Amino acid sequence: MDKMDMIDAADTPETAEPQEHRDKEGRGSKEKTQTKDKKDKKDKKERKSKKAADPDAPFLPKKPFKTHGGVHVNHMKNTAETPSEILPAPKRVVISMQQHIGTACEPIVKKGDIVTVGQKIGDSDSPLCAPIHASVSGQVTAIGTMLMPNGTEVKTVEIASDGLQTLCHDIQPPVVTNADELYAAVRESGLVGLGGAGFPVSVKINYSPDKSVDTLVVNGAECEPYLTADYREMIESPEDIIEGTRLLTEMLGLRRAIIGIEGNKPAAIRYLASLIRERSLDDKMCVLKLKNAYPQGAEKVLIKACTDRAVPVGKIPADAGCIVLNITSVGFIARYLKTGIPLVTKRITVDGSAIAEAKNVVAPIGTLVSDIAEFCGGFDKPPQKVLMGGPMMGTALYSLDYPIIKQNNGLIFMGEAETDALRPTDCIRCGRCVSACPMLLTPVNIQHLVQKRDIDGLNDLCVTSCMECGCCAYSCPAHRPLVQFLRMAKNLVKS
Amino acid sequence: MENQNLPKLSVSSSPHAHCGESTAIIMQDVLIALVPAALMAAVYFGWRAVLLMLLCIGSCVLTEYVCRRVMKRPQTVGDFSAAVTGVLLAFNLPPTLNPIYAVLGSVFAIAVVKQMFGGIGMNFVNPALAARIFLLISFPSHMSRWSIPFFYLSANADTDIVSTATPLAQAAAGSGRPSYTDLFIGLHGGCLGETCTLALLIGGMYLLLRRIITPEVPLCFLGTVALTALAAGQNPLVHLLSGGVMLGAIFMATDYTTCPVNRAGKIFYGVGCGLITMTIRLFGSLPEGVSYAIVLMNILTPHIETLTQSSPFGSEVRNSGK
Known part of the structure; x- marks a missing residue:
């Protein structure tokens, strides 16, 4: 019976404490701990009944x-x-x-x-x-x-x-x-x-x-x-x-x-x-x-x-x-x-290897990226790629003469070393894109259907539920541009 | 918005980060995982094993290079996949095979099975296994001449190779079998790389830890073999430790290109490999069926994938709501 109680108690996180006590007190004071267990169980029951009394509690x-x-x-x-x-x-x-x-x-x-x-x-x-x-x-x-x-x-x-x-x-x-x-x-x-x-x-x-x-x-x-x-x-x-x-x-x-x-x-x-x-x-x-x-x-x-x-x-x-x-x-x-x-203002994380001082800046909406870079001490080395947003979903800017907008939350100034363009090689069907996709899509098959312009096939694979999070392309050892393929797939399905 | 003072920027599509893996790194990891078994092959079967492995790697890589040149396609020798095929093919050959056959098999694996279908990622069966089957059908006597480990130490090894049978052949013939320990460390006749279960398991653990392979295919393959053996009233341990099951389950069936990409598909595929292997072993006229089992399941892979396609997140809700 006591054993049952212990198992019961161990199941819930609330009763993790008495177990700790038990370890400290050692095996000699078994009786004492048993009463403690019982007491604790009583507490738990009370709490449970309290919950039961309020069925509307979310x-x-x-x-x-x-x-x-x-x-x-x-x-x-x-x-x-x-x-x-x-x-x-x-x-x-x-x-x-x-x-x-x-x-x-x-x-x-x-x-x-x-x-x-x-x-x-x-x-x-x-x-x-x-x-x-x-x-x-x-x-x-x-x-x-x-x-x-x-x-x-x-x-x-x-x-x-x-x-x-x-x-x-x-x-x-x-x-x-x-x-x-x-x-x-x-x-x-x-x-x-x-x-x-x-x-x-x-x-x-x-x-x-x-x-x-x-x-x-x-x-x-x-x-x-x-x-x-x-x-x-x-x-x-x-x-x-x-x-x-x-x-x-x-x-x-x-x-x-x-x-x-x-x-x-x-x-x-x-x-x-x-x-x-x-x-x-x-x-x-x-x-x-x-x-x-x-x-x-x-x-x-x-x-x-x-x-x-x-x-x-x-x-x-x-x-x-x-x-x-x-x-x-x-x-x-x-x-x-x-x-x-x-x-009218937005807090923006300014970071990346090219910027002198990485920090969070609260800037008026419409401030130019070049002004923000100047506020952060300018560049340590010439920026090669400037991202609005994070590296997974952010947009690469074509110019520093570009204003920030309300939903921007980051400006990443990447140096040349981080910008190495990875050359796509042939897909080896490793399936990493499939296990990485949070929406349970199969980018490995979608890329082939895009190349074939098979719109029915793309519809069957539910390509519209892709949110372009970039997990597939991030994990692809063949450096396939899978997010681009998925964007093309979504456009094909929509048109 | 032209401004001369501003730097020129690169633009590209997201994501702008990458995990750092590449096909070459994966293939290097597979080669590393094959090292323990290759070492044991060299220890057990001596210079002949080393020669066969080097020849297979060399001719596979050379064939790949020539094919890509002739087809005017981007060179893919640098991704090490041809080298992996070479090692795996050598592992599937008897130690005393005439080197010419090994070269022939390598050319077949790369030129016919791999490059004629478009190169890496496009072959529909495992190149090394297809080459083994090609050699087995073309030169059956040469491909089933087994020798005992350490034969090269005997005085007149070159002229008088000691012949033996594989444990499975012994079992099929009704004669005795090696002890479990001998089976586990590979002290018995067989193909170059398939005998030492211990070395293969070490390589498999490495692949699992480096997340090159997932456990579904090997576990389902081996599990099915063991259960089927048990159901047929045979010793499951002997079936697991002998023949090419370990090599097949860990290194051959897990080949990316020819196995399903989704989890459910992998489970289905692994079980299928195990069932066909045991069907051949129990009822077929051949003592061994791993290579046929894997190649047959390779061919079924596209259909398995279609059948086991997972529905996208949220699509079940839509269907039930309508």
Whole structure:
């Protein structure tokens, strides 16, 4: 009977302590430990009955659920322990009118206008859009166009800064008492998903009521190498994150919020978890330590790790009952509701072997990459490749004369040594791309079908669920350009 | 946005990082894993074994080089895959084979089985095994003349090679078999590289630790052989330790190009290899069936892959929802 008790006790993590005691006390005091066991069991029973008495209590996971695929990347979080530095307003900013997924904004200012920080300078009537605000005070010098790295042209507003950073006079904290007011406020803030994709947050949280959404997943995985911008947010403003999470959960009427953070950020996990306990929010909110694997922060992977749900192919997280928001986005919402200052600055990790001082920089939106590089002490050696974002999913820039946009979270200046172009060799069918794919696709077969332009075959292989995380190409020993093949496959299927 | 002062930048598609592995590194690892068995072959079968291995490697690499030159394709000698084929082919030859046959087999493996189908990654059967079967069918008497280990130490070894039978042939003929220890360390007749189970296991562990191979194929192959032997009332240990099962399960069946890429497929494939091996061993007229089993399963690989295709993450949900 006693043995049974012990086995029972060992099953649950809560009772790990008495076992430790038992080891310390030795085998001589068996009787004593037995009573302890019994006492502990009683405690457990009480706790269990407490749980049973409250069937509405939401389930908060203690361990992440199993996810598929993924690769181990070098974390390279060199800038994790350097506090963010604020970049003073540069002389000139170029603000892109397309800083989100959806319809581009139209400039609502004209050349010669005087603008102030936070003044709206671009907007659109389209539902899928986030307005754009001036990030510096000064005069509009031009309404121009700019070539984006994907080859499309987009309108820009160029502002010559007066260096005063005068705040727009009608900025005031919005009054938010219900969900509708929240959507409106978030839209006016110009917030887009700050994890990198840039989906307008007001649209994301305004899901159709027939979807039974119950969970807010806050994405603090930051699984890309180098990037520490989200980590600095967690260390520098954890209160905003917790407040934002509480507010969103309450306003949207969700049952629980899970903050997923990769295990390589123990300080952030401790910090946020203790804040949740302090504010006794632990009945519907928790911090979940994710495993150290790329891409834990990919939306669908994160949902699987936090809730064990699968987002159906071609559907959105709300179809799996979840809303996923980047941790910096959540912190920003709390700050915006306090101050009313829209999204005009962004924390960006500047790193890479070519830059003199790697650090996190809070820069006005529209600051040119060359100005940020100068703020970081210039270059140690000539940069060969400049990435906007992390090395796994980031975009290579064609020029340093390019402005940062809202959803940028990193600028990686790579030297010549890291830029060695790997020559593709023949596929040896090792299957590493198959075991690395978090979406359970088979890139090895998809590449052949792309070359054959077999659209039906590609449809059968569900190529549209590829998120271009790069795990396949990262792990390919033949250096096959698998992500390009998958992009081509998606375009073939769409056309 | 032209600015003379700004540096010229490279642009490319993501990802901008790579794990650092390459085909050449993988093939080098396979060669390293083959070293213990090669050393044991040299110890047991002397200079003839060394000669056969060097000849096979040399002629495989040379054939690969010539083929690529003739076909005007990028040179692939540097990826070491031809060298791996050479070692594996040598491992599948009897120690006393006339070197000319070894060269013939190497040319067949690389030119016909590998390069004529497009080179590395394109062959539909394992080149080394196909060459072994080619030699076995063409020169059956030469390919089944076995000699006991350390034959080269006897006084008149060159003129009077001591013949023996493989344990499986002995078992088929109903005569006695070597002890388990002799089977395990390879003190019995057989092909160059297949006798020493210990050395093969060391190589297999290395491949597993370096994550060059996954355990599915070897485990399913060996497991099926053992279970089938047990079910047929035979000694499973003898079946595992003798013949080419170990060499086949660890080094031949796991060949990337000719085995399924997905996990379920690998399990199916491994079990299939084991079943065919045991069918030939138990019911066939041949004493050994590993090479035929693997080649047959190689041919089935594309179909296994289609049948065991995993559905993408989230697609089951869509189907059940409709």
